Amino acid sequence: MAPGAALAVLDLGHRRISIAVGRPAEGLLFARTFPGGGRDLSRALAAEFQVPLAEAEAWKERDGSLAPGGGPEHERARTALVRALAPLVREARATLKAASGREHPPVARLLLAGGTARLPGLVEHLGTELGLPADSLLLPAAATAVVPPEVQPRAAQAYALALRGAMSSARAPRFNLRQGEFAFRGHVDYLRERLIRVAAFAGVLALLLCVFNVSRAILLGRRETAVDARLCALTQRVLGSCEKNYDRALNLLRGQQSPAAAVPSVSTTRLLAEVALRVPPEVTVTFGQMVFDLDRIQLRGETDSTRSIDKLAAALKTYRCFREVKEGKVERARDSSRVQFTLDVQVDCGDAVASAGSGS
Known part of the structure; x- marks a missing residue:
């Protein structure tokens, strides 16, 4: 690959596909993630041969291939896999086109990673469909003694995360599973944090309830005073004396000696x-x-x-x-x-x- 050319890494997982475009000297330039992957291939095989999904998944891992040749059953399975890969090819082509804008050079090479990348014939098929030289992503020579070459595409993401965690620069901070957002917190710490929030919420709720009760008592007191004043004015006009007790006022108005008795x-x-x-x-x-x-x-x-x-x-x-x-x-x-x-x-x-x- 020419110096300064862009490189695309296509990570084919089981349910998710990620594309990262960058240059070795500059780092990441474009990235995108969309649904899809090995599960869609297994579903296509299960639908084609009318078998359970687990059986189709096992057959794909054991005998699946996109390479031409083989018997009628192999060609039938290859056709189903190609049909299931069509959405992946369409999304990948659109992503690579978007990543190759005016400010970035076109992608010159495609590397495949992830568990689905181990499917025989997949590298050649995607290279042909996308019009790019394609190959499986292999780890550095130092990792070959630990990770066999046949499983290196599947271990590429784990190796990248481990490599990033070993870096100490401010741009790529080290992962710390003991402190920070990724730190493990036991049940007691988790409950203590939640209890503080619940207690604060209960205190605010109790304060609002007290304010509501005080306000309601003030409003009811004002209304009661207004009703008493109205009743006093009425009894003063009819009976000649002020009476603020409703029951007593009603009995006086109904009495034989009251002016209302003649009505x-x-x-x-x-x-x-x-x-x-x-x-x-x-x-x-x-x-x-x-x-x-x-x-x-x-x-x-x-x-x-x-x-x-x-x-x-x-x-x-x-x-x-x-x-x-x-x-x-x-x-x-x-x-x-x-x-x-x-x-x-x-x-x-x-x-x-x-x-x-x-x-x-």
């Missing part, structure tokens, strides 16, 4: 309306005389039959103030088939009523 609970106009309202619609009745007092009603009229009189009396009894409805004299009209009747209604609404104020 009847119902008026003769209300009684007339109740009588008119309770006449059944199927009863044809004509009232010749209606006398209304606050404790008694006398009705004279005529209707078509005695049954209509009974219906009328039963309907009047449904009103709570009509305690008793007595039928008077019933006789046949001289010049017609209708009957004449009288009804005497006793009025009692349960409250004291005035004896004056009658009308007819």
Whole structure:
């Protein structure tokens, strides 16, 4: 590869694919991660051969290959793998195109890493599809004694993280699993931190509750004072004395010696309306005389039959103030088939009523 040319590393994991573009002298220039990887290949094989996913995964690890040749079953599996790799190729091509802008040189070489990169024929297939020289990513010679060459693409990410952790520069700080954000914290420390937050939240909540109760008490006190003032003004005007107790004021207003005692609970106009309202619609009745007092009603009229009189009396009894409805004299009209009747209604609404104020 020419000096200064860009290099792309394609990390093919099981569920995730990462692309890193950079130059050895400058470091990372562009990076992107998107979903996909070996699991999609296993799913494609499982769907093609109608086998469980675990069995397809084992077959891919043992006999999977993108190299041409082999029997019909191999060619069928190769076609399924190529079809499953199509989204990966499309995303990788778009990423490499975006990384090769005006400010960066085009990518000159592609290196494959990750567990899926060990699939036979995958390096050649991606190199052909992307139009780049492709090869598997191998570790430095110092790591060959520890990591065999056939598993080095899979161990590339772990080696890179270990190498970064061994660096001591400010640009690449050392990983510390004892301190900082990656440090292990036991259950007691974790609970202690959470308990402090919960206690602070409970304190704020208790403070807000106290403020709410104090505010509500002040508002209710003001409303109670306003109601007492209104009740005092009312009793002062009616009774001549100020009374702030509601029950006592109500008893005084209902008492026999109060000015409100002379006000009847119902008026003769209300009684007339109740009588008119309770006449059944199927009863044809004509009232010749209606006398209304606050404790008694006398009705004279005529209707078509005695049954209509009974219906009328039963309907009047449904009103709570009509305690008793007595039928008077019933006789046949001289010049017609209708009957004449009288009804005497006793009025009692349960409250004291005035004896004056009658009308007819």
